Amino acid sequence: MTATKMTAAQVARKVIENKELFIIDVRNQDAFEDWKIEGHNFNYLNVPYFELLDGVEEILPKIPANQDVLVLCAKEGSSVFVANMIAETRQDVYYLEGGMKSWSTYLEPIKVGDLSSGGELYQFVRLGKGCLSYMVISEGEAAIIDAVRFTDVFINFAKEKNVTIKHVFDTHLHADHISGGRQIAELTGATYYLPPKDAEEVTFEFTSLEDNLKVQIGASQLEVGALYSPGHTIGSTSFIVDEKYLLTGDILFIDSIGRPDLAGKAEDWVGDLRETLYKRYRELAKDLIVLPAHFMIIDELNEDGTVAKPLSELFNANHGLNISDEEEFRKTVTEQLPPQPNAYQQIRQVNMGKITPDDEEQTEMEIGPNRCAVR
Incomplete structure (x- = not known):
């Protein structure tokens, strides 16, 4: 099972319509704290990509079962890797197409x-x-x-x-x-x-x-x-x-x-x-x-x-x-x-x-x- 891409336009509608979204941000902590995707009903988990290279087992208990999950990074590649690992355990997993770069331009x-x-x-x-x-x-x-x-x-x-x-x-x-x-x-x-x-x-x-x-x-x-x-x-x-x-x-x-x-x-x-x-x-x-x-x-x-x-x-x-x-x-x-x-x-x-x-x-x-x- 593989993760599904979510576009910046789709994330924007979730922001505007106050939808729930659980975001796993795999950028470094300083980048996450400086700038992230904001939403009224968004929740976050920031775990740097390099900490997940050997697997995602440690973060699985922290991911809610009843929300869409979006994995994102700076430009997409790292988030696809992590999202696909999570997708082996659940269906509603997405990665942000183009990463934060695409979010910045939408x-x-x-x-x-x-x-x-x-x-x-x-x-x-x-x-x-x-x-x-x-x-x-x-x-x-x-x-x-x-x-x-x-x-x-x-x-x-x-x-x-x-x-x-x-x-x-x-x-x-x-x-x-x-x-x-x-x-x-x-x-x-x-x-x-x-x-x-x-x-x-x-x-x-x-x-x-x-x-x-x-x-x-x-x-x-x-x-x-x-x-x-x-x-x-x-x-x-x-x-x-x-x-x-x-x-x-x-x-x-x-x-x-x-x-x-x-x-x-x-x-x-x-x-x-x-x-x-x-x-x-x-x-x-x-x-x-x-x-x-x-x-x-x-x-x-x-x-x-x-x-x-x-x-x-x-x-x-x-x-x-x-x-x-x-x-x-x-x-x-x-x-x-x-x-x-x-x-x-x-x-x-x-x-x-x-x-x-x-x-x-x-x-x-x-x-x-x-x-x-x-x-």
């Missing part, structure tokens, strides 16, 4: 809601990396915001919806993942926008994402105006979609706020970050639904798998929005920072167009959890 498109005049807004959830991208659709046209590098996902989704991608935006120059925005624009003929204050070193042409810019998407209006929102980067820009949704980029998350240090400017930008969070955002309508570019923990997902909360709720519950003392705020966002994202300096170089690594190198750069937030 995108799940989920409808956030309807817009006026028949438009729709979709969130593309990258569960393995905590990245969130968006597509606004209205009257045969589409705009994409903060696309990750898997351009075919967005282009194919637009084809399925029978819409033309007209505009592609990056809210800022990303440091935690490689943007697919410029490539999507090149492949579709769309206009690519980037904040000019973040783009002083880029090597390619782009359209400036300026304060007060308004772009029409069919009958839906995607507005960038009074929403210049620096702090994570000096050029960070937010979007209001259809006077209903606030896309905050890496400035404001559901359970945390953006970090100002990934371009080496934490002390310089902390004042901008506070002004955006405590002044610019507080002048907006409180019933706007916040849609960030990242999430950190599985608890930030709603029941339908989306990551979204009313701005008013965040003003009450998000600790980063409730630090009254400016000096305490400064210390929080400059002295209590988590580890920086994997290869973030190289990722910034890619997004500037200065280096062009191949797909395998890009995958290695992005491996690991989201680390763009202060929580």
Whole structure:
């Protein structure tokens, strides 16, 4: 009897639908503790692969009899070996196709809601990396915001919806993942926008994402105006979609706020970050639904798998929005920072167009959890 493969898409549905899953992670302990597949009803056993080379007898009593069992490793090979040994004793054993590498790259498109005049807004959830991208659709046209590098996902989704991608935006120059925005624009003929204050070193042409810019998407209006929102980067820009949704980029998350240090400017930008969070955002309508570019923990997902909360709720519950003392705020966002994202300096170089690594190198750069937030 042999184990059955389970795809990243199938695991994603288990996460979103709150299904039970018992995961045997055969990576080394440090890799497991740093980054794992999270689910509300997932249980875990971490046993390094080299400890199972002579057999799995010692771990069999620890495996529940009434749950699907998924064995995973970094790239697949080790998990197949271990899963097949376990499969000799039971039927419901799976290995993750492509390992954590495939989990890092999978995108799940989920409808956030309807817009006026028949438009729709979709969130593309990258569960393995905590990245969130968006597509606004209205009257045969589409705009994409903060696309990750898997351009075919967005282009194919637009084809399925029978819409033309007209505009592609990056809210800022990303440091935690490689943007697919410029490539999507090149492949579709769309206009690519980037904040000019973040783009002083880029090597390619782009359209400036300026304060007060308004772009029409069919009958839906995607507005960038009074929403210049620096702090994570000096050029960070937010979007209001259809006077209903606030896309905050890496400035404001559901359970945390953006970090100002990934371009080496934490002390310089902390004042901008506070002004955006405590002044610019507080002048907006409180019933706007916040849609960030990242999430950190599985608890930030709603029941339908989306990551979204009313701005008013965040003003009450998000600790980063409730630090009254400016000096305490400064210390929080400059002295209590988590580890920086994997290869973030190289990722910034890619997004500037200065280096062009191949797909395998890009995958290695992005491996690991989201680390763009202060929580």
